[in-house]
Amino acid sequence: MRKALILAVLVACKQPAEPPPQATDAEIAEARKGAARVQQLAEQYQLQKRKCPSLADLIDAGMLSAPEVDRWGSELSVVCSSDGPIEVVSPGPDKTIGTDDDISSVHQAPTTPRK
Numbered sequence: 200m201r202k203a204l205i206l207a208v209l210v211a212c213k214q215p216a217e218p219p220p221q222a223t224d225a226e227i228a229e230a231r232k233g234a235a236r237v238q239q240l241a242e243q244y245q246l247q248k249r250k251c252p253s254l255a256d257l258i259d260a261g262m263l264s265a266p267e268v269d270r271w272g273s274e275l276s277v278v279c280s281s282d283g284p285i286e287v288v289s290p291g292p293d294k295t296i297g298t299d300d301d302i303s304s305v306h307q308a309p310t311t312p313r314k
Contacts, residue, residue: 220292220300222270227302230269234287234304237267241277241285251279269302 222230237254240262244252248260254274257263267275269289276296278286284305291300 220271222292222300222302226270226292230289230291230302231304233267233269234275234289234302237263237275237277238285238287238304241279241287245279245285251277251285253277 237257240257241252244257244260244262254263254266254277258265269275271292271294273290273294276288278288287304288296289302290296291298291302293300
């Protein structure tokens, strides 16, 4: 009986995890549109202030009224690099930045975001 209970616990623990959520084409398009809008605001801010903005900077400057969130309720992240355009990234349906389902304003893999 004890061996059967231990075996049942081991089997229960080895159940496969649920697959990550999948975004529809419409959800991806919506997230990309929001990211592109924030990217334009971030570029304007960068031209005016000569620094990479965070979402808080854009709010403080009156360019956004609240943090921009994606379809899944996650805040967008602003990413600046010295050799490329400003990128705005949605963590996507898994709500984790840096994974394959991230949605970018410039369609590139994200780097370290600024919150």
